[in-house]
Amino acid sequence: MGKEIVVQPVTRIEGHAKVTIQLDDAGNVSDAKVQAVELRGFEKFCIGRPVEELPRIVTSICGLCQWSHHLASAKACDAVFGVEIPPAAKKLRELANSIAFTEEHILHFYFLAGADFMMGPDADYSFRNVIGIAGKVPDLAKKVVRCRHLGARMLEILSGKSIHPVAAVPGGFSKPLRPQERDEIKSMANEVLEFAKFSIDFAKKEVFPKYLDAFDTLAVIKTGFLGTVKEDGALDLYDGILRMMSPDGVFEDFRYDQYTDYIAEHIEPWTYLKFPYMKKAGGFSMDLNDPKGVYRTNTLARLNVCDGLATPLAQKEFEEFRKTFGRPVQNTLLYHWARLIELLYNAENVVRLLDDPEIMSTEIWKKVEPRAGRGVGCVEAPRGTLIHDYETDANGMVTNVNLIAGTTHNNAAINMSVKRAAIDNIKEGKYDQGILNKVEMAIRAYDPCMSCATH
Ligand code: MG
Numbered sequence: 001m002g003k004e005i006v007v008q009p010v011t012r013i014e015g016h017a018k019v020t021i022q023l024d025d026a027g028n029v030s031d032a033k034v035q036a037v038e039l040r041g042f043e044k045f046c047i048g049r050p051v052e053e054l055p056r057i058v059t060s061i062c063g064l065c066q067w068s069h070h071l072a073s074a075k076a077c078d079a080v081f082g083v084e085i086p087p088a089a090k091k092l093r094e095l096a097n098s099i100a101f102t103e104e105h106i107l108h109f110y111f112l113a114g115a116d117f118m119m120g121p122d123a124d125y126s127f128r129n130v131i132g133i134a135g136k137v138p139d140l141a142k143k144v145v146r147c148r149h150l151g152a153r154m155l156e157i158l159s160g161k162s163i164h165p166v167a168a169v170p171g172g173f174s175k176p177l178r179p180q181e182r183d184e185i186k187s188m189a190n191e192v193l194e195f196a197k198f199s200i201d202f203a204k205k206e207v208f209p210k211y212l213d214a215f216d217t218l219a220v221i222k223t224g225f226l227g228t229v230k231e232d233g234a235l236d237l238y239d240g241i242l243r244m245m246s247p248d249g250v251f252e253d254f255r256y257d258q259y260t261d262y263i264a265e266h267i268e269p270w271t272y273l274k275f276p277y278m279k280k281a282g283g284f285s286m287d288l289n290d291p292k293g294v295y296r297t298n299t300l301a302r303l304n305v306c307d308g309l310a311t312p313l314a315q316k317e318f319e320e321f322r323k324t325f326g327r328p329v330q331n332t333l334l335y336h337w338a339r340l341i342e343l344l345y346n347a348e349n350v351v352r353l354l355d356d357p358e359i360m361s362t363e364i365w366k367k368v369e370p371r372a373g374r375g376v377g378c379v380e381a382p383r384g385t386l387i388h389d390y391e392t393d394a395n396g397m398v399t400n401v402n403l404i405a406g407t408t409h410n411n412a413a414i415n416m417s418v419k420r421a422a423i424d425n426i427k428e429g430k431y432d433q434g435i436l437n438k439v440e441m442a443i444r445a446y447d448p449c450m451s452c453a454t455h
């Protein structure tokens with residue numbers, strides 16, 4: 001009987017996960033699994049509620065991804081009620097989404113993943129953490145905390161409260177943006193934009209050059225990709241069409257409500273997390289040598305599927321990224337680089353939206369009537385494509401719910417990446433803290449949120 005290595009809890013991710021690595025008699029990796037050890041179950045206890053309550057209920061799924069659930073849910077309700085919301089409401093929701101993205105991407109790059117890069121993957125775990133970062137680069141750490149605070153403050157001004165938002169409602173948005181509020185948010189947004197510009201410069205000069213080798217070798221797998229684009233193929237994080245790309249870069253676009261034609265969900269008995277896969281692949285396998293149906297979402301996936309970004313500075317970074325790494329990029333650690341390009345895109349997008357006079361309109365809501373129906377709402381969340389699918393009876397009461405969160409789409413890829421990293425780094429029974437941390441880095445690249453992902 002070989003040995004079993006257990007990493008639990010996996011640290012610096014959102015939620016709870018456990019890694020189990022099986023070694024054979026020679027001490028080489030025979031299998032590795034990432035298990036979600038928590039069950040949230042919102043698909044079941046949303047049933048029987050009036051559908052218009054769901055945008056408020058689902059914010060409790062997660063302390064970080066609440067805006068994503070809030071917006072996907074409001075969009076699913078719009079679809080159930082068959083209402084096209086006013087343009088200003090759409091812009092206010094997109095603004096909230098982009099602000100939330102800046103907060104989350106800053107948190108992940110500096111505080112969740114940052115220690116692996118700034119202290120090094122082999123650094124002792126007693127300071128390979130957020131406290132270590134605060135000690136090593138105190139001014140930078142303060143700036144990170146300040147930008148997180150600004151994000152929360154902007155969302156509070158925009159929507160009345162910074163956590164558990166209630167502002168997006170079926171039919172639109174419940175609170176118009178007043179001129180004074182717009183000006184207040186704008187000065188904060190400009191500060192976050194400056195930090196986003198600094199972040200990608202800093203990473204490209206001080207951080208990434210040291211890890212070019214790791215980008216090419218750690219946890220590299222070959223999969224398909226999923227993300228949202230506008231009609232013209234540009235990245236869109238709030239609204240658009242879904243684009244699914246095969247591992248070789250061939251893609252197909254489809255509407256949200258067609259997702260069940262393209263995505264099926266596989267179940268394994270050893271984890272609460274499902275394994276969505278590309279239906280058209282004709283089956284599902286996580287075999288590293290011959291995977292089937294596996295696709296990825298989140299930052300790298302979005303940059304792979306899109307044809308460009310609609311803001312100038314991010315577009316420039318995107319062009320350089322694509323020229324350097326090609327399309328589709330399969331190197332797992334490049335999720336981090338893609339994340340910083342998205343940070344810049346969102347920071348620019350916040351300023352762009354605030355400069356749009358239409359966002360100040362007070363026409364932000366359309367009346368809705370309950371009816372029997374089905375509605376699929378989807379947004380890109382910081383952690384990947386988020387699908388909310390609701391069915392209601394004639395009184396507007398919920399009869400069925402399906403949720404697929406960003407991390408759920410990435411489940412198969414996370415398992416494959418961990419197995420790849422374990423096989424490549426653990427040989428003849430030899431491993432240490434640094435090697436096990438590299439296995440965890442394969443997970444962190446995806447910025448998973450386990451709390452969001454099991455229902
Ligand atoms: Mg589901």
Ligand code: NI
Nearest residue numbers: 062065449452
């Ligand atoms: Ni979450």
